[in-house]
Every structure is written in structure tokens, then in C-alpha cells.
Amino acid sequence: MSQIRFLIGTGGVGKTTTSTIVAVRQAQDFSAVHLLTIDPSMRLKSTLGLDHLDHHAKKVSLGGGRSLFAHGVNKSSGFDHLIGRESPEMLAKLLKNPIYLALSRRMPGAHEYAAWDELALILERDKPEILIVDTPPSAHLKDFLEAPSKILSFWEDHIQKYFQLGQSSHRSLLEKSLGTGFRVLEMLMGKTFFQSVVETLESINSIKSGILSRLRHTQQIVMDPRITEAWLVTTSEQLLHRRSPLPTQVEGLAITKTIINRDWSHFSTSKAEYGKMLERLNQQKLPGKIVRIPDQVEPPVDLSDIINLAKSLSWEK
Amino acid sequence: MRPLRFLTGKGGVGKSTLAAFFAKEAAKAQKKIFVATLDDPTVISHELDLPFENNSRSFSLITTQHLTPHQCFQEYLLTKLKFQPLVKLVANNAVFQAFTNFTPGIDALTSTGKIFETVRGEEFDHVLVDAVSTGHFVTWLNTAESFERLIPIGPVHRDAKKMRTMFHDPDITEVCVVTLPTELALEEAIELTEEIKLAGFPLGPVFVNGFHPKSDSTDDSTLEGFFGKRREQEEKLLSHFPYPFERFEWHPS
Numbered sequence: 001m002s003q004i005r006f007l008i009g010t011g012g013v014g015k016t017t018t019s020t021i022v023a024v025r026q027a028q029d030f031s032a033v034h035l036l037t038i039d040p041s042m043r044l045k046s047t048l049g050l051d052h053l054d055h056h057a058k059k060v061s062l063g064g065g066r067s068l069f070a071h072g073v074n075k076s077s078g079f080d081h082l083i084g085r086e087s088p089e090m091l092a093k094l095l096k097n098p099i100y101l102a103l104s105r106r107m108p109g110a111h112e113y114a115a116w117d118e119l120a121l122i123l124e125r126d127k128p129e130i131l132i133v134d135t136p137p138s139a140h141l142k143d144f145l146e147a148p149s150k151i152l153s154f155w156e157d158h159i160q161k162y163f164q165l166g167q168s169s170h171r172s173l174l175e176k177s178l179g180t181g182f183r184v185l186e187m188l189m190g191k192t193f194f195q196s197v198v199e200t201l202e203s204i205n206s207i208k209s210g211i212l213s214r215l216r217h218t219q220q221i222v223m224d225p226r227i228t229e230a231w232l233v234t235t236s237e238q239l240l241h242r243r244s245p246l247p248t249q250v251e252g253l254a255i256t257k258t259i260i261n262r263d264w265s266h267f268s269t270s271k272a273e274y275g276k277m278l279e280r281l282n283q284q285k286l287p288g289k290i291v292r293i294p295d296q297v298e299p300p301v302d303l304s305d306i307i308n309l310a311k312s313l314s315w316e317k
Numbered sequence: 318m319r320p321l322r323f324l325t326g327k328g329g330v331g332k333s334t335l336a337a338f339f340a341k342e343a344a345k346a347q348k349k350i351f352v353a354t355l356d357d358p359t360v361i362s363h364e365l366d367l368p369f370e371n372n373s374r375s376f377s378l379i380t381t382q383h384l385t386p387h388q389c390f391q392e393y394l395l396t397k398l399k400f401q402p403l404v405k406l407v408a409n410n411a412v413f414q415a416f417t418n419f420t421p422g423i424d425a426l427t428s429t430g431k432i433f434e435t436v437r438g439e440e441f442d443h444v445l446v447d448a449v450s451t452g453h454f455v456t457w458l459n460t461a462e463s464f465e466r467l468i469p470i471g472p473v474h475r476d477a478k479k480m481r482t483m484f485h486d487p488d489i490t491e492v493c494v495v496t497l498p499t500e501l502a503l504e505e506a507i508e509l510t511e512e513i514k515l516a517g518f519p520l521g522p523v524f525v526n527g528f529h530p531k532s533d534s535t536d537d538s539t540l541e542g543f544f545g546k547r548r549e550q551e552e553k554l555l556s557h558f559p560y561p562f563e564r565f566e567w568h569p570s
Contacts (some may be wrong), residue, residue, distance in 0.1 A: 012329025
């Protein structure tokens with residue numbers, strides 16, 4: 001059974017670099033370590049020295065017979081894969097539908113749905129021993145973790161029953177259930193647009209069971225605390241500015257490690273002001289096991305720097 | 318500061334801290350300012366020492382609001398339906414909520430719509446928006462244009478067109494990228510700036526936040542020596558930066 005580790009934390013703490021260091025460290029103990037980045041900026045590839053990163057596993061050789069596999073979420077086509085795997089004909093049809101194109105590409109939210117599909121695909125196809133997930137910054141982590149529930153509840157609680165009734169026209173059924181809301185939506189969006197949205201939903205609805213069961217399955221696996229742990233990434237600088245204690249769990253997942261990137265605990269100082277600062281850092285209570293990545297004048301730039309840094313980490317399994 | 322300033326940049330670069338700083342500066346200059354955040358309002362609320370709630374609240378020159386999709390949507394409906402009980406009735410319909418929840422972009426349309434209405438109302442000298450982070454910002458600000466193209470007629474089409482015009486007007490709007498003085502962050506700031514330029518939004522100055530304090534010590538086993546070296550690296554990096562920028566220094570407090 002695959003083990004999943006979500007690396008969480010706000011932006012600016014070097015989450016992508018940290019994820020890479022951690023994945024390289026894990027590759028010393030496991031033979032099938034996979035790394036997935038869901039950050040739209042796809043920063044991972046420059047660190048790994050790859051010029052291209054998509055949903056296919058890219059093998060990165062780490063020397064000494066060790067390697068890891070890197071994946072990225074392709075923003076523009078993630079949603080298409082989801083539908084294309086259920087029905088290539090449907091996908092071909094939808095790719096000509098401007099509403100679908102807008103829904104799946106231009107609008108916020110589509111990216112999270114695609115990321116979940118990617119996660120399912122990697123678990124199913126690549127069967128990693130360990131999957132390290134470099135999540136988007138925390139404001140979007142919530143969107144990310146909620147995305148499957150949002151789709152599931154939408155279909156199960158609302159739309160499903162209207163489409164299931166069958167005989168009468170969809171328009172009148174939607175009209176009834178939306179009440180005044182139907183006319184408001186129609187007024188705001190115009191009849192054509194509103195009908196197109198309904199039609200798009202109808203098309204997707206016809207192939208929904210495969211997509212939904214996959215989403216439900218992924219969500220069940222991923223949100224299982226026996227399989228999935230959250231590792232918090234932070235920095236000494238960020239810990240200094242914190243005003244509240246660090247969380248011990250996120251969306252029901254226990255935080256089992258705190259990884260301090262750009263850690264300052266190895267520095268001495270002769271300035272009283274900085275002495276107090278270091279002391280304050282040492283007194284902080286942090287969730288889980290602590291891993292420190294020392295801050296250096298020359299930060300890691302390429303894969304060999306990352307490998308050296310990963311080897312020097314004090315790391316409890 | 319132009320009448321409408323958006324702050325964007327990767328999470329954790331200090332958008333909220335800078336937003337609070339600009340709000341205080343505006344108030345000092347006797348300007349009326351509306352400060353909106355789409356982010357978690359904890360940081361900005363702490364820095365300004367003012368609450369950010371779902372409804373707008375005024376504190377002499379500064380007005381604050383945490384823009385949530387549900388509230389923005391209700392406010393938007395009210396401008397269209399002009400009758401509060403009807404808005405409540407429609408907005409609380411479960412199917413309606415589910416439908417608008419699923420139609421991607423409605424959240425973004427109503428939050429950018431709220432900003433548009435606030436600028437258009439001319440009640441404030443400045444509207445300052447602590448906006449969404451890199452990777453989502455251009456999509457977010459472009460929502461009006463997407464809807465304008467998708468919906469050929471009707472009130473949403475007309476509003477979307479006016480919004481698009483305002484957000485592209487350099488006499489009204491400026492988009493300011495906030496970043497850190499590190500190689501990776503500056504590269505991303507350049508990518509984001511190019512993306513904003515390509516989408517045709519007017520650019521304001523880039524704000525580079527978190528410069529380390531200067532130091533005379535050169536011993537980099539000490540924290541002060543390390544900070545000093547970092548500062549030198551930061552200045553060197555910025556000497557190649559292609560856009561006008563302003564420096565903000567980090568304080569060890």
C-alpha cells in the first residue's frame with residue numbers, strides 16, 4: 001500500500017525545494033519514491049534539471065543506484081484526462097464546447113479537480129511506495145482538499161435527482177427546483193449561456209459515475225490517517241513572526257513532522273537582540289518530529305547540492 | 318497610489334503586511350481608503366489593528382472588508398434585484414447555491430465585481446486590494462473578460478465589459494507585484510509581471526520585501542555576519558532586476 005505525505009505550509013518557505021530534498025532523502029530508504037507538485041508555477045523542473053514535467057513519471061537518477069520519479073499537474077489538460085479516460089467521444093465533443101473550455105481551463109478551481117485526478121492516476125498506475133505531494137500554498141490547500149467533496153455533494157445532493165427523472169424536459173425540472181433562482185440566473189447570464197451550462201453539465205452527467213467513483217475512492221485513500229500524513233514546512237524567520245501556536249492537524253490529517261527550512265539554530269551571535277531571537281526560536285513548541293535544513297550563504301541550486309543536503313539531514317524514519 | 322491598487326505575489330511574501338503599511342500611509346495623508354482582502358484576514362487585521370469582517374466597516378479614514386464569495390454574491394444580486402428579501406430567498410436556495418458553486422468563476426466574478434462597484438462609487442480616494450496569489454491572479458482578474466466573451470448579452474455581459482475596461486485603465490488601476498529578494502522569488506515575479514503585461518493590465522512598482530539588515534560583521538558563523546552576506550547577495554540580485562522597484566527591510570522583532 002502506498003504511503004502519502006502532503007508537504008504543507010505557506011508560500012515563501014521554499015516548499016518545492018524542501019519537497020525535493022525530502023523526496024531525495026526518502027529515496028535512500030525506499031525504491032519507488034514519487035514526487036508530485038501541484039504548484040501552478042511548476043518550479044520543480046528547474047531544481048531537478050528537467051526541461052519538461054507533466055503527468056508522466058520522469059525518472060531522476062540520484063547516483064549510487066538510487067532514483068526518484070517526478071510528476072507535475074498539467075493545468076490545461078488535467079480535466080480533459082478525467083473525461084477522456086471515461087469517454088474519448090465525449091471529450092472530443094466537449095472540446096468544441098466553449099462553455100466546457102472555459103470551465104475546464106480559464107476558471108479557478110478546475111486546477112484542483114485535475115490535481116485530484118492526477119493523484120488517483122499515480123496511485124493506481126505507478127503504485128509508489130511513497131508519494132510526496134508538494135501542495136499549493138495554504139489558502140489553496142483548503143480548496144484542494146475540498147475539491148472532491150464539492151463535486152461529490154453537487155452531484156449527489158442536487159443535480160443527480162433532476163437528471164434522473166428523465167421524461168420531462170431538463171429545463172422545466174431545473175426551473176422547478178431553482179424556483180425564482182432559475183429566472184434570476186437566466187436574467188443574469190442570458191438564456192443561451194445558462195442553457196449551455198446546463199447542457200455541459202448534462203454531458204458530463206452522462207459519464208459521471210466513473211469519474212465520481214474514482215474521486216470518492218481517491219478521497220477515501222488520501223484522507224485515511226493510516227496512509228496519509230501531513231508534514232509542515234516552515235522557516236526560522238517565519239517561526240519568529242508567528243503569533244499563534246502551530247496546528248497539530250490539517251483537515252483531519254495529523255502533522256507528524258515539522259521541517260524547518262533555512263534553520264538558524266546552528267548560528268552563534270554577539271548581538272543581544274539576535275541572542276534573544278535565537279532563544280525565542282529554541283523555546284517554540286513544534287508538532288511531530290523536527291527536521292532542520294540549515295540556512296546557508298550559498299543555498300542549493302542544483303541536484304547535486306540537493307543530494308548533499310539530503311544526506312546530511314538528521315532524519316528519523 | 319492610483320485609485321485602485323492590487324497587490325499580488327506568491328503567498329508568504331508579505332502582501333498583507335504591505336497592504337496594512339499602505340493603508341496607514343494613506344490615512345496619514347488624510348486620504349479615504351477602502352482596504353479589501355481576499356486572503357485569510359488574520360495578518361492584515363493584526364497589522365492594522367482593525368477587524369476585517371464579511372460586511373464593510375468604517376473606522377474614520379480606513380474602511381475594511383474581507384471579501385467572501387457568499388457576501389459578494391449577495392451584494393451583487395442586490396444591485397440587480399434591488400430588493401433585499403428576494404436576494405435572501407434566491408441566494409439561500411440550495412440548488413441555486415450548488416449551481417453557482419459549481420459554475421467556476423462566479424466567485425471571482427462577484428469579488429472583482431464588488432471591487433469594481435466600490436471604485437465606481439467614488440466614495441474613497443483609494444481602493445487597495447490584498448489579492449489572490451501568483452498562478453491565480455491573472456485568471457482571477459480576467460474573469461470579467463471571460464464572462465464578457467461567454468455571455469453575449471444581458472446584464473452580466475454589460476457589467477463584465479465595464480469591469481474589463483476599468484481594470485485595464487492605467488489612470489485608475491495599478492497591479493503591484495510583491496516579492497522577496499531571492500533568485501527564485503524574483504524569477505517568479507518576472508514571470509508574473511510578464512503575464513500581467515500580456516493580459517494588458519497596467520503595472521505599478523514591484524515591492525521587494527524582506528531585505529536582510531546590513532551588517533559590518535563578515536563572520537558567517539554568526540547570525541549578523543550571515544545576514545550581512547545575505548544583504549550583499551540581495552543587492553547584487555536586484556541590480557539586474559528589469560522593473561522599477563521599492564525596497565522593504567526585514568526587522569528582527
